[in-house]
Amino acid sequence: MSAGTIEAWVEFASTYSYPAAMRAERAAEAAGLRLVWRPFLLGPIFAAQGWSDSPFNIHPAKGRYMIRDLERVCAQLGLPFKMPARFPAHSLLAARVATVGDGAPWQGAFIRAVFAKGFGEGRDIAERGVIAEALAWAGGPADAVDRATGAEPKAALRNRVEEAVAHGIFGAPSFRVGTELFWGHDRLEAAIDWARQTRSDGVGR
């Protein structure tokens, strides 16, 4: 990772990834930094630690709190917020399409569109039609949904999940700056400050 770069690890089923994804790129750009998207899956990571469901479902008090907290956070950011009927959503297709977009100019807009549909409108992002809409909104190629089920994006996404584990990532959103890890929407500013600092120190070049 070059100096002045922030990796944004987002999971489409993750509630707090929503406000983070909506504002991360703009916040990084405003600080003169480059943001690199790392769409990934938390499911396999949670499964490896014995969870077969979201911790927000496993622990109802935490789940109730999370929804109220998100309402407040989104209100403050001026973002609509609506929990989808199915939570956690099945985010595999969205993650694969986002992976097809690695390095493409439409990737960021697609990621935001999926989050906006999932948590802004409460729609089911497991539906191909919703993903196709997000792709159209982002100006991405219409065939990306078909390409997403090919061997290459599947392998790329599997590798990315392994990379997440290797980096010590256990939740989403997570931000990486060099070898430093920042977990949570509320750590975006800390990650940006760290990236600014290390860039001006010349560390990590």
Next chain:
Amino acid sequence: MSAGTIEAWVEFASTYSYPAAMRAERAAEAAGLRLVWRPFLLGPIFAAQGWSDSPFNIHPAKGRYMIRDLERVCAQLGLPFKMPARFPAHSLLAARVATVGDGAPWQGAFIRAVFAKGFGEGRDIAERGVIAEALAWAGGPADAVDRATGAEPKAALRNRVEEAVAHGIFGAPSFRVGTELFWGHDRLEAAIDWARQTRSDGVGR
């Protein structure tokens, strides 16, 4: 709870309760608000959801992250940080003594002293000598350690844990403003803003 009041629910074994406890009272006062301490125990709450240990021990990646994150948070606040050899600490005695201090002028200083010894110096707060030192530092009565094992503070602390559950509290630190709950050191400012807002709206009077 009267308008302009923030309840600070802290657990002496909780790492993120440390920076929160060290700065909460001053931050509330600076905003013209009153802070009320609610020392409590997370152990019974965690046990009820099937955890017999800290989630930071159950999930090693999360535990490693938490230590690094605390190092950064404390460095930014100018607080020393040293993990105690035994984690989580046995916080029962500290919580009982803090409960003896409900409403007393030494309570806040005692709470800060225990956190400073536990996470600033890495000492074992289960030791009576450490608690006695904290009490002396806070200007509290020397017999509070003996009184802490009496029936009254025991019952008061048990009731407080039940109250925490009733309020939907599942972690520490937590802040309450009216019926609004804010979880985490990084939500202290949000709680303060909420208390300011509701006070000027006249809500909760």
